[in-house]
Amino acid sequence: MSGSRIVALGHYQPPKVLSNDDLAALVDTDDEWIRTRVGIRTRHIAEGETLVDLAAEAAQKALANSGRTAEEIDLVVVATCTAIERSPNTAAAVAARLGVRSPAAYDINTVCSGFSYALATADHAIRAGAARRALVIGAERMSDTLDWTDRSTCVIFGDGAGAAVVEAQEDDAEPGIGPVVWGSEPEKGDAVVITGWDPVISQKGQSVFRWATTQLAPLAREACERAGIDPAELKGFVPHQANLRIIDAIAKKLGLADAVVARDVVDSGNTSAASIPLAFSKLVERGELSPGDPVLLFGFGGGLAYAGQVVRCP
Numbered sequence: 001m002s003g004s005r006i007v008a009l010g011h012y013q014p015p016k017v018l019s020n021d022d023l024a025a026l027v028d029t030d031d032e033w034i035r036t037r038v039g040i041r042t043r044h045i046a047e048g049e050t051l052v053d054l055a056a057e058a059a060q061k062a063l064a065n066s067g068r069t070a071e072e073i074d075l076v077v078v079a080t081c082t083a084i085e086r087s088p089n090t091a092a093a094v095a096a097r098l099g100v101r102s103p104a105a106y107d108i109n110t111v112c113s114g115f116s117y118a119l120a121t122a123d124h125a126i127r128a129g130a131a132r133r134a135l136v137i138g139a140e141r142m143s144d145t146l147d148w149t150d151r152s153t154c155v156i157f158g159d160g161a162g163a164a165v166v167e168a169q170e171d172d173a174e175p176g177i178g179p180v181v182w183g184s185e186p187e188k189g190d191a192v193v194i195t196g197w198d199p200v201i202s203q204k205g206q207s208v209f210r211w212a213t214t215q216l217a218p219l220a221r222e223a224c225e226r227a228g229i230d231p232a233e234l235k236g237f238v239p240h241q242a243n244l245r246i247i248d249a250i251a252k253k254l255g256l257a258d259a260v261v262a263r264d265v266v267d268s269g270n271t272s273a274a275s276i277p278l279a280f281s282k283l284v285e286r287g288e289l290s291p292g293d294p295v296l297l298f299g300f301g302g303g304l305a306y307a308g309q310v311v312r313c314p
């Protein structure tokens with residue numbers, strides 16, 4: 001097996017939108033602080049919808065866009081750090097909702113880098129012959145972890161989901177999902193914390209910011225090297241959507257030439273493991289990327305973990 005490729009993407013966001021002015025009515029903040037420090041204008045917040053609802057909606061759209069059916073899926077992987085139910089896991093619940101029959105189904109939690117981890121494990125399973133066609137989903141209800149009186153976090157995060165249909169390629173095809181570069185700095189794990197049965201997120205914002213803007217560009221570059229592509233040849237760069245200043249700093253260090261850079265954080269906030277497939281799916285839907293375009297995905301955050309790979313646009 002020569003590898004796997006993304007056949008289609010889909011995304012879903014809950015309809016309720018919170019603006020910066022809405023948040024300024026709750027905590028001591030203002031639109032200008034949020035826009036200049038983080039780049040966010042709005043974020044979507046789930047009300048009646050569960051994590052499984054968000055994930056299933058995105059997966060359903062990806063399936064519809066792929067032209068494949070639920071019966072053809074044999075692996076479901078969900079990247080999330082906001083699953084409340086331990087059993088069944090989110091992947092099994094989504095599979096049941098969609099009518100996927102007897103899939104391997106598991107959740108992955110590497111927080112904001114989760115989608116790139118999940119995509120890598122699906123690619124590896126397909127290469128190993130353990131699966132042929134996968135649904136890979138990033139889904140979060142970050143609002144469940146927010147303290148709405150803490151201005152340092154409640155303005156940053158949002159809810160949503162994105163999904164990809166991934167399938168095996170013919171032996172002689174160029175791999176549509178490049179080698180993953182992944183790892184973590186566990187000694188820095190206390191920089192992003194979500195703990196307890198009623199979890200509340202807290203972070204050392206400046207430490208994460210420094211780490212992201214100084215340590216990650218060489219790792220993102222390595223993902224390009226391993227795929228045999230120069231960053232200047234990329235048509236798209238879809239990093240984790242944490243902060244516009246982080247996105248622009250990494251993009252600048254990479255030396256991109258004419259790549260579209262995802263900046264969905266502006267509209268959606270930080271949706272952790274959902275942010276990459278959400279932003280990628282929107283770029284494809286808007287026609288800003290074309291089939292076959294090389295696109296660098298790069299996730300980073302809690303852990304502190306990171307993962308990235310070059311993929312071919314569906």
Ligand SMILES: CC(C)(COP(=O)(O)OP(=O)(O)OC[C@H]1O[C@@H](n2cnc3c(N)ncnc32)[C@H](O)[C@@H]1OP(=O)(O)O)[C@@H](O)C(=O)NCCC(=O)NCCS
Pocket residue numbers: 028029030033034037038111112151152153155192203204205206208209212242243246272300301302
């Ligand atoms: C969180 C982040 C936006 C904060 O921006 P910052 O420029 O580092 O701001 P600081 O934390 O130094 O705070 C500066 C001041 O703004 C204040 N502040 C914090 N949140 C605020 C808000 N929403 N509105 C207004 N003021 C705010 C702080 O209290 C502080 O005030 P002080 O100087 O009086 O003490 C930024 O550090 C960041 O994006 N870090 C990376 C986070 C990340 O990527 N996390 C990944 C999680 S997966």
